Amino acid sequence: MALDRLFRRRRTRGGGRDVPELWLKCPSCEAQIYKKDLEASLMVCPECGHHFRLDVEARVRLLADEGSFTVTTGSVHPEDPLEFTDIESYAERLARYQQQTGRPDAIYGGTCTVGGVPTLLLAMDYAFAGGSMGSVVGEEIARGAERAAAEGRAFVIVAASGGARMQEAALSLMQMAKTTMALDRLWAERLPYVSILTDPTTGGVTASFAALADVIFAEPGALIGFAGPRVIKQTIRQDLPEGFQRSEFLLQHGMLDRVVPRAELKAELARVLGLLHPEGVPPDGA
Amino acid sequence: MALEFEQPIIELEARIRELREYADAGGVDLSDEIGLLERKLEQLQRETFGRLSRWQRVQLARAPGRPTTLDIAQHVFEDFIELHGDRAFADDPAVVAGLARFRGRSVVIVGHQKGKTTKENIHRNFGMPHPEGYRKAMRMMDLADRFGFPLISLIDTPGAYPGVSAEERGQAWVIAQSIQRMGRLGVPAIAVILGEGGSGGALAIGVGNRVLIMENAWYSVISPESCAAILWRDAAQAEQAAEALKLTARDLRELGVVDRVVPEPGGGAHRHPERAMEELARALAEELAELEPLSPEELRKDRYRRFRGMGAVRVE
Numbered sequence: 183m184a185l186d187r188l189f190r191r192r193r194t195r196g197g198g199r200d201v202p203e204l205w206l207k208c209p210s211c212e213a214q215i216y217k218k219d220l221e222a223s224l225m226v227c228p229e230c231g232h233h234f235r236l237d238v239e240a241r242v243r244l245l246a247d248e249g250s251f252t253v254t255t256g257s258v259h260p261e262d263p264l265e266f267t268d269i270e271s272y273a274e275r276l277a278r279y280q281q282q283t284g285r286p287d288a289i290y291g292g293t294c295t296v297g298g299v300p301t302l303l304l305a306m307d308y309a310f311a312g313g314s315m316g317s318v319v320g321e322e323i324a325r326g327a328e329r330a331a332a333e334g335r336a337f338v339i340v341a342a343s344g345g346a347r348m349q350e351a352a353l354s355l356m357q358m359a360k361t362t363m364a365l366d367r368l369w370a371e372r373l374p375y376v377s378i379l380t381d382p383t384t385g386g387v388t389a390s391f392a393a394l395a396d397v398i399f400a401e402p403g404a405l406i407g408f409a410g411p412r413v414i415k416q417t418i419r420q421d422l423p424e425g426f427q428r429s430e431f432l433l434q435h436g437m438l439d440r441v442v443p444r445a446e447l448k449a450e451l452a453r454v455l456g457l458l459h460p461e462g463v464p465p466d467g468a
Numbered sequence: 469m470a471l472e473f474e475q476p477i478i479e480l481e482a483r484i485r486e487l488r489e490y491a492d493a494g495g496v497d498l499s500d501e502i503g504l505l506e507r508k509l510e511q512l513q514r515e516t517f518g519r520l521s522r523w524q525r526v527q528l529a530r531a532p533g534r535p536t537t538l539d540i541a542q543h544v545f546e547d548f549i550e551l552h553g554d555r556a557f558a559d560d561p562a563v564v565a566g567l568a569r570f571r572g573r574s575v576v577i578v579g580h581q582k583g584k585t586t587k588e589n590i591h592r593n594f595g596m597p598h599p600e601g602y603r604k605a606m607r608m609m610d611l612a613d614r615f616g617f618p619l620i621s622l623i624d625t626p627g628a629y630p631g632v633s634a635e636e637r638g639q640a641w642v643i644a645q646s647i648q649r650m651g652r653l654g655v656p657a658i659a660v661i662l663g664e665g666g667s668g669g670a671l672a673i674g675v676g677n678r679v680l681i682m683e684n685a686w687y688s689v690i691s692p693e694s695c696a697a698i699l700w701r702d703a704a705q706a707e708q709a710a711e712a713l714k715l716t717a718r719d720l721r722e723l724g725v726v727d728r729v730v731p732e733p734g735g736g737a738h739r740h741p742e743r744a745m746e747e748l749a750r751a752l753a754e755e756l757a758e759l760e761p762l763s764p765e766e767l768r769k770d771r772y773r774r775f776r777g778m779g780a781v782r783v784e
Contacts, residue, residue, distance in 0.1 A: 257783055257784055258781050258782075258783055259781065259782045259783070259784060260780075260781065260782075261780040261782055262780075263723065263780035264712070264713070264714050264723075266712050266713075267712060268699035268700055268708075268709075268712060269700060316779075317780050317781045318779075318781055320778075320779055321781050324776060346668075346689045346690075347689075348689060348690055348695055348698065348699060348713075350689075350779075350780070351688045351689050351690075351712075351713045351715065352687055352688050352689060352713075352714075352715065352719075352720055352723060352725045353723060353725065353778060353779050353780060354689050355667060355668070355687075355688065355689040356671075356725060356775060356778035356779065357778070357779060358644075358647060358671055359647055359671060359674075359675050359778070360775045360776055360779065362648050362651060363651040363675075363771070363772050363775055363776065364776065365648075366651070366652065366772075384640075385668070386668050386689070388640035388641075388644075389641075389643040389644050389647075389668040389672075390643075390644050390647060391644070392644075393638075393640050393641045393644040394644050394648060407635050407640060408628065408634070408635060408639040408640035408643070408668070409628075409631075409639070413694070414630050414631060414635065417630050418631055418632060420632075422632065423632065426635070427635060435636050435637075435638070437638050437641055
């Protein structure tokens with residue numbers, strides 16, 4: 183391994199500058215990683231285990247049983263009810279993100295099975311406006327919970343979000359109540375809800391549906407909290423403790439059930455869903 | 469400490485007071501002059517308050533002297549008895565709660581509490597709760613539910629406290645739980661935004677069947693200063709951010725986020741708190757009368773419908 187690392191680093195110094203898009207530098211251990219290798223390891227640094235962000239389609243491929251996924255999101259589009267403008271208009275920002283991601287807003291998902299258990303799986307897209315929750319994200323989550331309840335599916339949300347979307351102001355705040363209350367549809371049908379917190383999950387997303395699951399997983403090293411570290415630092419005017427607001431810190435403080443490395447996420451999710459929703463597993467165990 | 473735009477009003481009021489004193493002392497009849505000035509004052513107040521910018525409303529919402537939760541507990545309600553503690557960690561002075569009577573019926577009150585002086589504000593943490601404050605609020609929701617009493621929540625916070633201890637004790641978790649608990653109540657719940665309605669820290673006790681707002685209060689996902697710091701990269705752009713956020717009572721009524729605006733007397737609730745509280749009492753009585761005939765299940769459905777419909781989307 184050490185030799186391999188040395189070799190890899192040398193190779194980078196030679197060609198990294200000319201073709202930078204083929205190589206990535208791990209922000210944690212600073213190793214230069216060949217992009218194809220990183221993708222093959224589910225965007226986890228082969229050297230130190232740092233979890234890079236995973237795009238939503240790869241996330242769905244990781245968690246859904248092969249061939250079982252049907253997309254249900256995409257028909258709900260954002261509006262600009264406040265005609266919000268800061269240094270750029272919200273309408274322009276939306277158009278740019280839509281063009282970059284090819285999706286109407288910051289959420290993607292659909293029906294699938296996970297270890298055979300019928301599931302409604304949603305993933306928040308950090309690449310779209312920092313995964314922020316506006317009316318569309320709130321609506322898709324509420325619809326997702328209602329559909330899961332109606333169809334007897336488990337509900338899984340992979341969170342990745344800076345919080346509520348400022349450009350929808352009070353309406354985005356209301357999504358916290360809307361999503362939270364929609365979860366009660368699952369409670370009523372005794373269906374499981376698993377929340378998977380990934381880097382980062384903060385603000386109004388943590389403080390609503392993401393924190394209210396039957397079982398909460400987090401990926402290693404993810405930033406998770408209510409207020410952002412910069413805001414806290416400004417408020418208290420002190421340095422923050424080592425590892426503050428990281429997954430392991432939250433596990434220690436009793437806020438999560440398990441910190442699960444990405445490579446084991448699918449298997450652990452399938453086990454939990456199988457235990458919480460045994461009647462959902464087909465008799466042949468498919 | 470008057471706000472700049474209040475200055476002409478305050479000067480005119482002083483002038484009227486002087487004339488009255490002079491008239492009383494000298495036994496002179498100045499009622500014509502005084503009447504003229506009073507009409508002028510009324511007109512000035514109407515004009516000034518009719519064209520306030522959103523940022524000026526935010527300043528009014530923060531003015532010391534506005535009715536706080538404790539003021540309302542003592543003046544709008546009778547027989548208020550404060551209850552303390554979250555039964556887990558501590559008593560949070562930024563949230564006050566208790567039992568009281570309102571026009572013959574028992575109610576449970578919970579609200580953010582700001583101080584009126586700097587010393588009091590430090591004790592109350594400027595109305596910014598820690599997790600124990602929200603756990604106390606949840607205890608009160610349970611109490612209301614168990615005895616079938618209406619829950620009245622009074623919102624006045626810049627936001628939940630952003631600090632190390634608050635994060636360690638699960639600030640996000642308790643806010644989420646409090647939203648959920650309030651949403652599930654089988655009793656009438658009325659939330660009133662008294663001054664500042666800052667983000668999740670406000671919404672945690674804002675899941676009412678009816679949401680009321682005082683005329684000069686604000687409610688949004690973020691304070692104008694923080695919004696400006698993030699989007700404009702300059703907190704000094706707060707005035708612009710306040711405009712963009714559309715966070716005033718009238719804006720929120722148009723967006724459907726609040727159901728009713730409680731009018732404040734001319735000059736604002738901070739200058740005439742008793743009259744503001746009379747208006748609030750009237751509004752609470754009317755709203756409660758509408759909710760009380762509903763069954764627990766109907767109340768839950770009503771709340772679900774209210775919040776499920778929030779937002780602006782286009783379905784294709």
